Amino acid sequence: MANKSNIFLIGPMGAGKTTVGKRLADTRGMEFVDSDQEIEARTGVDIAYIFEKEGEAGFRKRERGIIAELTGRQNIVLATGGGAVLEAENRQALSARGFVVYLHASVEQQLARTARTENRPLLQNAVDRREVLDQLFAFRDPLYREIADLLLQTDGRNARVLARDIEDHLERPASAI
Ligand SMILES: Nc1ncnc2c1ncn2[C@@H]1O[C@H](COP(=O)(O)OP(=O)(O)OP(=O)(O)O)[C@@H](O)[C@H]1O
Numbered sequence: 167m168a169n170k171s172n173i174f175l176i177g178p179m180g181a182g183k184t185t186v187g188k189r190l191a192d193t194r195g196m197e198f199v200d201s202d203q204e205i206e207a208r209t210g211v212d213i214a215y216i217f218e219k220e221g222e223a224g225f226r227k228r229e230r231g232i233i234a235e236l237t238g239r240q241n242i243v244l245a246t247g248g249g250a251v252l253e254a255e256n257r258q259a260l261s262a263r264g265f266v267v268y269l270h271a272s273v274e275q276q277l278a279r280t281a282r283t284e285n286r287p288l289l290q291n292a293v294d295r296r297e298v299l300d301q302l303f304a305f306r307d308p309l310y311r312e313i314a315d316l317l318l319q320t321d322g323r324n325a326r327v328l329a330r331d332i333e334d335h336l337e338r339p340a341s342a343i
């Protein structure tokens with residue numbers, strides 16, 4: 167049976183997974199974990215460096231290990247990386263072990279919120295960031311939807327309101343979710 171004591175946030179870069187996740191964990195008194203930050207803390211280097219040394223494949227392997235471990239915990243709010251849903255193994259673990267919230271954002275909004283590219287090597291050297299975000303989104307949106315228990319549009323909505331929306335959904339009787 168799904169462990170609904172965990173809340174897993176998925177969605178593209180700039181959807182607000184880290185920002186909303188922290189806020190939600192604070193208000194619910196839950197532990198907040200971010201898979202990107204966890205990978206950096208454990209390796210002692212940043213994501214861009216891992217991409218540079220090991221390629222995207224190396225990063226995905228580390229991400230898979232972290233997601234397998236973190237989804238085994240209880241009572242956490244987990245903000246995942248934008249590409250976590252690419253791996254079938256991650257999708258399976260996320261959907262089986264928690265309540266999955268897809269934070270949706272239009273490419274326009276993603277673009278505005280990802281001006282800082284340090285932790286986003288896929289955007290760092292892009293000639294056309296919009297085109298990259300467009301392509302990633304076209305491929306990944308169905309994967310996010312596949313495992314989402316709840317989809318929230320984030321365009322023009324602030325993190326406080328979004329965290330409260332998630333809270334409201336969780337307070338509803340299971341049959342209404
Ligand atoms: N709902 C929101 N409204 C306005 N700004 C936001 C909102 N959510 C996040 N932001 C801002 O957008 C930027 C990206 O947010 P955040 O890092 O939380 O995204 P993310 O989904 O975790 O991205 P990534 O997949 O790259 O980790 C931050 O500067 C954050 O302050």
Ligand SMILES: O=C(O)C1=C[C@@H](O)[C@@H](O)[C@H](O)C1
Binds near residue numbers: 178179248250
């Ligand atoms: O969308 C992606 O593939 C990524 C998003 C970030 O959260 C990081 O996990 C990394 O930059 C890759």
Ligand SMILES: [Mg+2]
Binds near residue numbers: 184185200246
């Ligand atoms: Mg994040």
